[in-house]
Amino acid sequence: MELNLKGRSVLITGSSRGIGLAIARGFAAEGCNLRLAARDPERLKQVAGEIGTAHGVKVDIFPLDLSRYEAVVELGAACGDMDILVNNAGGIPRGTLMEVDAATWRRAWDLKVFGYIDLTRIILAKMCERRSGTIVNVIGAAGERADPNYVAGCVGNAALNMFVQCIGGETVRHGVRVCAVNPGPIMSERFMQGMLWRAEKRFGDKNRWPEILEKDLPIKRAGTVDEVANTVVFLASDRASYISGAAIRIDAGLLSTLKTTQE
Secondary structure, three states: OOOOOOEEEEEEEEOOOHHHHHHHHHHHHHHEEEEEEEOOOOHHHHHHHHHHHHHOOEEEEEOOOOOOHHHHHHOOOOOOOOOOOOOOOOOOEEOOOOOOHHHHHHHHHHOOOHHHHHHHHHHHHHHHHHOEEEEEEOOOHHHHHOOOOHHHHHHHHHHHEEEEHHHHHHHHHHOOEEEEEEOOOEHHHHHHHHHHHHHHHOOOHHHHHHHHHHOOOOOOEEEEEEHHHHHHHHOOOOOOOOOOOEEEEOOOOHHHHHHHHHO
């Protein structure tokens, strides 16, 4: 399917590893020029070189800590001409209310929740002036299901889902779409950290994490970062021109299975 993305410019945060890196590669394969933001400058340089060589596209890097509002403003000022923004930076730690202290909770939300909101505000204003653009937020399926062992993440993701709903129906009046994806279990470095944490908590042995996939997941495997990237690239394209204010869940039916089990 031709997505008509060639030559468009894309800003992707959290793009040096995992889902963000897969998204960067996906857009580059479509002929898009990239601006990549993440904390690690050396890793960004490596990624930019690999992607530029493989796909012949322009790749600019922005080594910034987007938990700092000043860095968000700097990035927004440098990338106001983007056709597409993908908010992906940030990972909120697992834990119960008593296990995640106030400072940890705030640091995590400064990057993922407020980082998304603040960068969207800056880039969206410029997109609306041009009457064109698309914003895709990579949020997480935890925002659709209560989990007391991931309280900060569930609440943060739920807030971002509502954020997309609140603005996505209004921005289309100005020629801009805002939507989201909610990945479930996706195999990545961060996912593995969570699996080890869960296995230790459930079994007292972190090495038993494969048992959780076998027991808990409908198709007995986690998703891949490319499966998420494919959806993000599609949503950013004109092929998804009637989608705004909505989040696409990517979890192989896990949430539906959990709901059925509970009924």
